[in-house]
């Protein structure tokens with residue numbers, strides 16, 4: 001369990017040694033015209049708001065860099081209302097023609113595995129990831145080429161290979177497949193809790209409380225945030241990793257850069273002897289053209305099967321968070337085709353969360369455009385979880401202005417600015433059932 005500190009009702013949360021500390025300069029330091037962060041490293045007092053995967057890893061990385069860090073979350077770390085609160089998330093290297101994200105995914109996976117060892121817990125199941133290729137799509141062929149060039153293990157399976165190796169998945173109309181033997185499933189919520197536990201073990205502080213909007217500003221800085229119980233947290237730097245709540249917190253700064261789409265998640269019961277649907281027999285599978293994906297059954301949870309096309313736009317605090325009957329029907333249609341033996345199995349678990357969608361599917365990791373001591377990270381666009389450790393590594397370097405770090409900022413792809421729409425890094429995003437009924 002993550003030890004959390006309930007707010008004690010005091011009005012200030014300044015770092016006790018802050019007066020003895022050198023006040024770190026956090027005004028923008030420009031390299032090539034791009035703000036890179038504070039120009040002094042070490043000894044900062046940092047408040048990280050939001051303990052999902054991005055906040056948890058950013059807090060841990062800042063702590064490891066020697067800073068005094070408080071992590072605040074309105075529902076507590078490992079909650080089920082944030083996007084990181086699901087049971088499982090895919091870790092895969094394929095990102096079509098892009099070679100940035102495969103590198104980050106591999107680096108992040110190493111850090112997840114290090115965390116597993118440190119925590120003595122299983123956080124990742126290396127089931128492999130199979131991409132079902134659709135005629136006319138180039139995503140998988142591009143991925144195969146990029147991963148091969150990068151030296152990341154990847155296999156090309158013919159239709160017959162697939163039918164032989166995964167007979168329980170009907171591969172009709174799948175001419176070939178890309179198989180990532182080192183991909184698999186991260187146990188998401190458990191992994192976030194383990195990250196926060198690690199942060200606490202390394203001297204970090206965790207508080208449960210909601211930072212209220214609007215964020216108070218003094219000139220060009222934040223200086224302090226208020227919690228819903230009246231307490232105030234002061235710091236040298238503030239990091240906001242509030243997932244799908246970010247547009248509510250920073251409507252002016254973000255505009256329509258991040259849009260929250262409700263996504264429905266379903267688990268279906270597997271037959272009593274369900275070994276064919278466990279990770280030893282069934283990889284994670286992704287149908288790029290069909291915008292559908294699924295996981296083998298882990299920990300008795302049943303087979304997960306979900307659409308990847310964008311769900312309705314809803315504000316998190318106003319959403320009923322109910323999985324739509326239409327989505328369950330859509331999942332059954334896919335099961336009927338791909339896993340006929342499961343098509344009429346009962347739904348044993350449903351859940352909803354939000355894709356925080358940016359127009360170009362690149363994350364947002366940048367300094368607030370006006371507030372010199374505030375950084376914003378989010379816009380996971382349905383593919384950020386696996387990268388969490390490296391997002392934290394990158395963001396911590398950005399906050400302290402370390403442009404010599406191995407994962408070094410700045411990187412313009414994450415900037416807060418208007419973006420051109422471009423293809424998703426997950427699937428085609430098209431809903432083939434809608435197209436069929438049109």
Ligand SMILES: Cc1cc2nc3c(=O)[nH]c(=O)nc-3n(C[C@H](O)[C@H](O)[C@H](O)COP(=O)(O)OP(=O)(O)OC[C@H]3O[C@@H](n4cnc5c(N)ncnc54)[C@H](O)[C@@H]3O)c2cc1C
Pocket residue numbers: 049050051052053054055072073074075076079081082083084085088089090091209210211212241242243244245249263264265353354355356377378379380381382383384385386387
């Ligand atoms: C259905 C679904 C499937 C996905 N599949 C994958 C996948 O297979 N692989 C993958 O890599 N990624 C996947 N993703 C994306 C990934 O899960 C998210 O992008 C990622 O978890 C977002 O993490 P985050 O830390 O930005 O936000 P969150 O996890 O939402 O964390 C934000 C935190 O901020 C807190 N907070 C918000 N407002 C405040 C406030 N005012 N004060 C204090 N605390 C606050 C919340 O309580 C929350 O805990 C998927 C997402 C969804 C929804």
